[in-house]
Amino acid sequence: MIRAIALDDEPLPLEILRAFCERIPEEISLLATFSKVTEAKQFLETEDVDLIFLDIQMPFLSGLDFYRLFGADKLLILTTAYSDFALESFDLGAVDYLLKPFDFERFHQAVKKALRYQSTASKSAAKDVIWVKSDSRQVRVELHQILYIEAMADYLRIFLENGKPLVTRMTLKKMVEELDENFVRIHKSYIVRKDKITAKSPKEVQVGSVTLPVGSALGSTAELD
Missing domain, CATH: 3.40.50.2300 (Response regulator)
Structure with missing residues (x-):
């Protein structure tokens, strides 16, 4: 419907x-x-x-x-x-x-x-893009360009391979619904694209030069594979 x-x-x-x-x-x-x-x-x-x-x-x-x-x-x-x-x-x-x-x-x-x-x-086989509102305009974001997403109260910062982070008014829960199976929520404040992870441990993951915490609710780093 x-x-x-x-x-x-x-x-x-x-x-x-x-x-x-x-x-x-x-x-x-x-x-x-x-x-x-x-x-x-x-x-x-x-x-x-x-x-x-x-x-x-x-x-x-x-x-x-x-x-x-x-x-x-x-x-x-x-x-x-x-x-x-x-x-x-x-x-x-x-x-x-x-x-x-x-x-x-x-x-x-x-x-x-x-x-x-x-x-x-x-029925599309894979979702390639999402649209987010940033600076009073709709911005097309290619999913493969996303490194990770950080929650800040009612806003999110979307970190990309190229360009400045995008800031959009949205909850992390809502963003999870927009993304595909290539992404995982690792913490109450972070979503990561799995294939951008360069190193991992039970308590943190590395995305390029950035270290992000892994929340206890994740259970196992196997979910990051």
Whole structure:
């Protein structure tokens, strides 16, 4: 099932989207609707969302710019009264482009297309990248570039082979869910990519020139193999 939100500066389209979603609860859950960009942005920072229904013509910030800045790692269905943004929506990788007014059948077609996208992504043999928010933008991080990740209260520092560490607002528990089996949590404050470990002992591991502690909950350094 898809977890979705909707952003539109007009109340009627949001009411229609909610009513349509309620007709197919086994396929989609509309978690929240928003008429203000700031509220939608805050929700995305803390909640697990798969899909955004997004109007294009918004006050202060266009829907397309909102998606580029805050939702680039989500599936996108554009809902608009204007047909002249179709090419730009294609460039953003939008799942579908719903022209207002659209009926339930056309809406359902778009949802089923999003479900196919979601299914294809979940069956991917290996996860190559994650998207993290850093400095008010979505940053693409290639998993093989990650050395280790350090927790600092509600923030994480992602240390990479090349470039400065990225700082993102996320818990270590949530990050573990985003990563693949090549990573292991070695301590309450650290995740390490296994193939970046250059030396290990029961109490610490070496990642290049950096020494990291191993928590007692790990049990055995065999888990690092």
